[in-house]
Amino acid sequence: xxxxxxxxxxxxxxxxxxxxxxxxxxxxxxxxxxxxxxxxxxxxxxxxxxxxxxxxxxxxxxxxxxxxxxxxxxxxxxxxxxxxxxxxxxxxxxxxxxxxxxxxxxxxxxxxxxxxxxxxxxxxxxxxxxxxxxxxxxxxxxxxxxxxxxxxxxxxxxxxxxxxxxxxxxxxxxxxxxxxxxxxxxxxxxxxxxxxxxxxxxxxxxxxxxxxxxxxxxxxxxxxxxxxxxxxxxxxxxxxxxxxxxxxxxxxxxxxxxxxxxxxxxxxxxxxxxxxxxxxxxxxxxxxxxxxxxxxxxxxxxxxxxxxxxxxxxxxxxxxxxxxxxxxxxxxxxxxxxxxxxxxxxxxxxxxxxxxxxxxxxxxxxxxxxxxxxxxxxxxxxxxxxxxxxxxxxxxxxxxxxxxxxxxxxxxxxxxxxxxxxxxxxxxxxxxxxxxxxxxxxxxxxxxxxxxxxxxxxxxxxxxxxxxxxxxxxxxxxxxxxxxxxxxxxxxxxxxxxxxxxxxxxxxxxxxx
Ligand SMILES: [Zn+2]
Ligand SMILES: [Zn+2]
Numbered sequence: 461x462x463x464x465x466x467x468x469x470x471x472x473x474x475x476x477x478x479x480x481x482x483x484x485x486x487x488x489x490x491x492x493x494x495x496x497x498x499x500x501x502x503x504x505x506x507x508x509x510x511x512x513x514x515x516x517x518x519x520x521x522x523x524x525x526x527x528x529x530x531x532x533x534x535x536x537x538x539x540x541x542x543x544x545x546x547x548x549x550x551x552x553x554x555x556x557x558x559x560x561x562x563x564x565x566x567x568x569x570x571x572x573x574x575x576x577x578x579x580x581x582x583x584x585x586x587x588x589x590x591x592x593x594x595x596x597x598x599x600x601x602x603x604x605x606x607x608x609x610x611x612x613x614x615x616x617x618x619x620x621x622x623x624x625x626x627x628x629x630x631x632x633x634x635x636x637x638x639x640x641x642x643x644x645x646x647x648x649x650x651x652x653x654x655x656x657x658x659x660x661x662x663x664x665x666x667x668x669x670x671x672x673x674x675x676x677x678x679x680x681x682x683x684x685x686x687x688x689x690x691x692x693x694x695x696x697x698x699x700x701x702x703x704x705x706x707x708x709x710x711x712x713x714x715x716x717x718x719x720x721x722x723x724x725x726x727x728x729x730x731x732x733x734x735x736x737x738x739x740x741x742x743x744x745x746x747x748x749x750x751x752x753x754x755x756x757x758x759x760x761x762x763x764x765x766x767x768x769x770x771x772x773x774x775x776x777x778x779x780x781x782x783x784x785x786x787x788x789x790x791x792x793x794x795x796x797x798x799x800x801x802x803x804x805x806x807x808x809x810x811x812x813x814x815x816x817x818x819x820x821x822x823x824x825x826x827x828x829x830x831x832x833x834x835x836x837x838x839x840x841x842x843x844x845x846x847x848x849x850x851x852x853x854x855x856x857x858x859x860x861x862x863x864x865x866x867x868x869x870x871x872x873x874x875x876x877x878x879x880x881x882x883x884x885x886x887x888x889x890x891x892x893x894x895x896x897x898x899x900x901x902x903x904x905x906x907x908x909x910x911x912x913x914x915x916x917x918x919x920x921x922x923x924x925x926x927x928x929x930x931x932x933x934x935x936x937x938x939x940x941x942x943x944x945x946x947x948x949x950x951x952x953x954x955x956x957x958x959x960x961x962x963x964x965x966x967x968x969x970x971x972x973x
Contacts, residue, residue, distance in 0.1 A: 471804040472773045477516030480697055480728055487522060489514045490695040490727070492529035495570045496556060497540055498752045499577040501765070501780060502735045504584075508769040509699040509732050511586045512808050526588050527693055528581070532557040532570030533593035533679050535645050553644035555679075557594035570594075580753040584762045585811030596692065598676035603658060605688035605722060606674040609634040610653045610660070612721035616684060619716045624708045635660055637678040641668035645678055683710050687718035690727055698727045699774065705731035732774035738781035751782065759865040760790060761858070762811040767793045771805035782869040790821040790861075817854045819847055824855075824862040826947045829876055830955055833863050845910060845955055876941045878956060883942030886968045892927050893935035898969030899923060900936075904958040913958065914950025939968035 470478075480487055491510040493503055507528060517524040533555045539548045543562065551559045551569075559569035566572040570592075581588060596602050609616065610633070617628045633650035637660050648664035660677060663669035672678055680688055689695065704710045715726040737751060756765060759782070768789060772778050792798050793806060794816050817824075819842060827845075831837035838859065842850050866875065889897070903916040921932050936953075937946040940961065946952060953961045 471802075473512045473516045473770065473804070473808055476513050476728075476730060477520060477522070480513070481517060481520050481522040483696075483728075485696060487514075487517050487524040487696050488694045488727075489517070489524060489526045489697040490529065490690075490693060491527075491699060492531055493577075494531040494534045494556070495573040495577065496534065496536065497542070497573060499573055499580075501737070501751045501753055501756050503577075504753055504765065505732055505735050505769050505774075505778070506699050506701065507581065507586060507588070508584070508766055509730060509774055510697070511584075511588070512766075512770045513697060513699075513730065515808055527591050527695075528586075528588040529591045529593060529596075529689065529693075530570065530574050531593050532568070532574065533597055536569070553642075553646035555594060555638065555645060557592070558643060576752075576754050580757055583757055583811070584766060591693065593679070594676075596689070597679055600675035601692055602680070602688060603674045605691055606635060606680060607655055607658070608722055609680055609684050609688065610650075611655070615721055616717055619720065620683065620713060623713050623716065634680055634684040635678055636681055637662035637664075637672050638676075639664040639666060639668055640670055640672060642666040683713050684717060686710055687714040687722055687724070687726070690714070690718055691722050691724045695727045697730065699730035699732050702731055702733055705729065730774055733777045735769075735778045735780050738779055738783075738785075751780075755868070756782070759861055759868055760786060761861060763809045764790050764793050766809035766811060767802075767805055770808050771802040783871050784822075784874070786865065786869065787821045787825070794818075794821070817851070817858045819850065819855070819858075821858075821862060821865075824859060825866055825870065825874065826952070827955060828859065828862050829866070830878055830952070832877075833859065835859060841955055845951070873945060876943065876946055878940060879942050882939065882964065882967050885942040886939045889935055889938060889968060892924060893931060893938075894969045896920060896924050896927070896932050897935050897939060897965040901962045901965035901969065904953070904962040904965075906957075906959050908954055908958045910948075910951035910954040912950075913953045917950055917953075935968070936965075939964055 489510050491506045493499065493506065510526065514524055514526040535553045535555055536548070536551050536559060538552055539545050548559075556570035557568050561567070561569050561572035563572060566575060578590065613634060616634055617632065621627050631649045635650055635653075636645045637648045637650060638645050639648045639662065642664060644664070644666075647666060648662040648668075650660055650662055651669070652661040653659065654661075654671075657671075658674040659671040660674065661669075661671045662678075679685060690698075700711060706712075711726070711729055711731075718724045718726050753765075768778065768780065792801050793809070795801070796803070823842075824838075827838050827841055831841060835856065839850060839852055839855060842855075900917060900920045903920060904913065908916070917932075917936075921929055924932060933949055934944045936949050937944055940946070940952075940956070
């Protein structure tokens with residue numbers, strides 16, 4: 461797509477927003493997640509997709525609300541690898557909101573994962589009404605739909621059979637009771653219910669039987685819970701992962717159930733594809749293949765994470781590589797001269813105090829390493845080397861990201877450290893390399909800029925026409941860094957100081973030549 465096409469193409473967010481606004485009804489955008497493990501970058505696609513459309517609606521002046529449902533009343537499915545089996549074995553099947561937290565500092569298992577996620581949402585500029593599923597049930601707000609579902613059991617079973625091809629078991633119920641004795645929702649079956657008392661009768665594998673109230677005494681199974689929630693919250697727009705959008709998937713069945721059993725209407729669907737972690741496949745917390753949002757927010761500004769999601773259309777997979785491509789993403793976001801930059805996505809990615817720095821992120825990584833992340837020296841170095849107008853505040857904000865990215869995700873060949881004294885590796889330099897360094901040293905004078913140093917290297921190399929340029933550059937890096945490769949040489953020497961390099965090259969050459 462060329463830039464002319466791009467500017468005339470309606471952004472996906474605006475396409476959805478205008479379609480939704482055209483219905484004339486106030487919008488309720490919803491998203492949700494089960495906080496059963498660390499919430500990762502992959503989970504972020506749902507909430508950021510919803511947030512972008514929500515912002516698109518508000519910008520149009522269309523009335524809209526945005527809620528986020530934490531599915532904390534879902535049962536713990538298994539003892540995940542990050543859990544202590546001796547402690548958590550007995551909680552499999554119990555609602556996440558009723559299980560103790562792994563660290564002892566949160567109110568429950570689900571809060572342990574939810575709290576950091578809500579903090580991340582705040583940082584990402586996502587303003588959302590948080591709904592906790594356990595509260596939705598315990599408060600009785602779900603009760604009308606529990607009754608309708610129990611009464612509509614035959615109709616629901618027929619819809620499920622028709623759309624999924626599967627016949628439910630004779631004792632199947634749309635409601636899973638929370639056993640009073642063992643605390644599980646996955647071990648008991650419904651034996652009857654009373655509409656007047658609003659109670660469900662059950663008998664459990666553990667031997668217990670009795671009754672529980674509709675309110676908080678269990679939950680609807682997922683395929684019925686979802687449309688019931690659409691009704692209860694009045695949801696009109698919802699993004700969901702492709703696993704729910706297949707034929708006979710939970711959106712298909714939910715759409716029929718809400719129409720035929722709950723007398724409502726399914727929300728406008730926004731199916732989205734996964735975020736694929738480069739080299740590791742789809743992100744999934746149950747498989748332990750995760751990159752937590754909080755960890756990501758340490759290395760990239762929140763705006764850039766928003767941009768990662770919002771610039772791609774929802775039905776396209778996002779390949780995410782936290783190595784070098786992440787640096788390019790930051791620069792694409794930052795630099796309005798870049799062709800690939802999606803200006804509308806940048807607009808929709810605002811999250812607060814972000815200031816463009818005007819220095820490529822990779823550049824910060826190099827300069828930072830050259831002066832060991834001494835901020836004053838970085839500012840001075842950058843001002844001297846091509847960034848005279850540099851804003852100190854913006855830089856103060858950005859430097860820690862560069863530093864943490866380097867520690868967490870930088871490929872080995874990006875890392876270097878300028879050696880205080882002539883590195884041992886310089887002993888391997890041959891006679892030609894030494895002479896080259898000596899000659900180059902004579903050309904270096906204080907105050908030279910990158911381009912001038914580059915020219916000096918070029919002219920010196922011409923005197924060594926018979927030698928491969930690669931060997932000559934290797935000599936420069938070995939004598940400064942003790943490794944054969946490094947940042948662009950002319951610019952790098954100017955950055956380190958031509959006089960410092962001059963002395964180092966002369967030393968490597970075996971004295972002034
Ligand atoms: Zn905890
Ligand atoms: Zn039980």
